[in-house]
Amino acid sequence: MPEPSDFPVVVHDLHLKRGGRVVLRGIDARFEAGKITAIVGPSGAGKTSLLRCLNRLEDPDGGRVLLDGTDIRSIAPTELRHRVGMVFQGPILFEGGIRANLAYGLRDVREEDLLWALREAGLKDEFLTRDSSALSVGQAQRVCIARCLVRKPEILLMDEPTSALDKDAAARIETLISTLADHGLTIVLVTHNLAQARSVADAAVLLVDGVVAAAGAPSDIDEAWSREVRS
Ligand SMILES: Nc1ncnc2c1ncn2[C@@H]1O[C@H](COP(=O)(O)OP(=O)(O)O)[C@@H](O)[C@H]1O
């Protein structure tokens, strides 16, 4: 059985309102080191909102998020954003070189670190000198992943990272996600796709209407999914 210290991210009784609407109502969850935990649930369940609370893109109205036992509100934002990387649903790169995209906001970044991040994201060294405008969506998503990796995160948050991709590109990104976890990253993967959670995740949290409806092994939430999620 994993020890409590094996869970670098712990969420306690999280509540969030947005625009007068209750979005998260008392979320308890924990995310195991070096594993892939999927947050699954139907559209509007609060998956993105929960993920955004994990690196303070949102601040909850109640409850707390602990990173290695420390409330993330007491961690400096720049430190937090390095330790907890975020990959968004659609790959967002600015116009210009991939090198500039990877190094954005960083001082004294080393060439070898940029190349390491590209390789870790499954891209060849030559991408460093390419332009961001000439990429496939899958390649752009890899550059976004590499941009996080340059910052040497402990945790990688991914919000539906394959939803903009075709089936083959999505399968390749799923393989990459597994490889990153094998290399020690702790991954929180938001997906509305239960099959994806079953194929890549070690654990899953089912979110329905801002509440945790089930948590456990991905196969354990099937029953709750069929009960809670009307398709
Ligand atoms: N900025 C916002 N203002 C008002 N309501 C929001 C905002 N962001 C999200 N919501 C609402 O919160 C609920 C959960 O949204 P979200 O976290 O995006 O769900 P999911 O990612 O599971 O689809 C939805 O009902 C959505 O309409």
Ligand SMILES: [Mg+2]
């Ligand atoms: Mg979402």
